[in-house]
Amino acid sequence: MSLFAGRAAAAPETYKIDPNHSSVGFSIRHFFSKVPGKFDTYEGTITLDPKDLSKTTVEVSIDAASIDTGNKDRDTHLKSPDFFDVQKFPKITFRATSVTPQGTNKATVKGDLTIHGVTKPVTLEAEVLGFSPDPWGNYRGGFEAKTKINRQDFGVSWNKAIEGGGALLGDEVEILLDVEGVRAAPKAAAPETAPKKN
Numbered sequence: 001m002s003l004f005a006g007r008a009a010a011a012p013e014t015y016k017i018d019p020n021h022s023s024v025g026f027s028i029r030h031f032f033s034k035v036p037g038k039f040d041t042y043e044g045t046i047t048l049d050p051k052d053l054s055k056t057t058v059e060v061s062i063d064a065a066s067i068d069t070g071n072k073d074r075d076t077h078l079k080s081p082d083f084f085d086v087q088k089f090p091k092i093t094f095r096a097t098s099v100t101p102q103g104t105n106k107a108t109v110k111g112d113l114t115i116h117g118v119t120k121p122v123t124l125e126a127e128v129l130g131f132s133p134d135p136w137g138n139y140r141g142g143f144e145a146k147t148k149i150n151r152q153d154f155g156v157s158w159n160k161a162i163e164g165g166g167a168l169l170g171d172e173v174e175i176l177l178d179v180e181g182v183r184a185a186p187k188a189a190a191p192e193t194a195p196k197k198n
Contacts, residue, residue: 012055014047015141015181023178024062028151029170037078039092041066046143046181053107053128058096064089082158089117097121105129109145115154122147124177139183146176 024042027034044060065086067078079086096111105128113122129142150171151157160168 012047012049013141014045014184015143016184017042017044017046017060018140018180018182019043021180023176024060025176025178027174027176029172031168034174035069037067037069039063039066040068044094045184046141046179048128053101054099056096056099056107056109058094058099058109058111060094062092064092083156084116089115094122099126113149113154115151116156118154120149120153122149124175141181141183143179143181144177145179146174149173149175 019040019042022042023038025036025038027036029035039062041063042060044058047057049055064084065079067075067084069075069078078084081088084092091114093114094111096109098110100108100110102108102125107126107128109124109126111122111124112119124145124147126143126145129144131139131141133139151173152171158169
């Protein structure tokens with residue numbers, strides 16, 4: 001059954017990402033294992049039409065300096081010109097350009113991802129997880145999306161050769177977004193202007 005059942009007449013809804021209940025995570029190979037990381041500061045909106053997921057829009061802005069891999073020295077290096085160069089490129093952004101529904105609650109989301117001042121098209125596999133009111137009078141939606149990118153495409157190319165051949169870091173970065181959004185209150189209709197008297 002569709003998560004949108006019973007809401008066919010609903011108007012488009014905008015959900016503001018709740019960073020306290022969301023995660024912008026990634027992982028990259030280091031030698032032979034994958035090291036996870038995340039960004040702690042970000043904002044964004046998801047606007048969807050329950051009647052037509054293809055009309056969904058997504059905009060996200062991430063503070064590159066909020067990167068957190070659980071190691072202070074490594075995070076400092078990642079913020080440097082060797083990697084994200086956060087002084088010069090403080091923001092990572094994503095803006096959807098098309099959304100293609102795949103079945104009941106899934107979709108392929110294509111958009112423009114900007115990292116390190118370089119913008120490239122990417123494709124995410126997304127899923128609408130559900131909707132529910134919360135105990136505080138808000139209405140929430142859950143979403144998940146994942147993709148893989150090559151960091152070299154964005155000019156993030158630092159690496160070191162390792163003994164026996166190969167490189168210290170992999171080029172492929174796996175990205176996983178777990179998002180909980182709070183539905184924005186609908187905008188009030190503009191008041192009608194009374195006709196002027198002659």
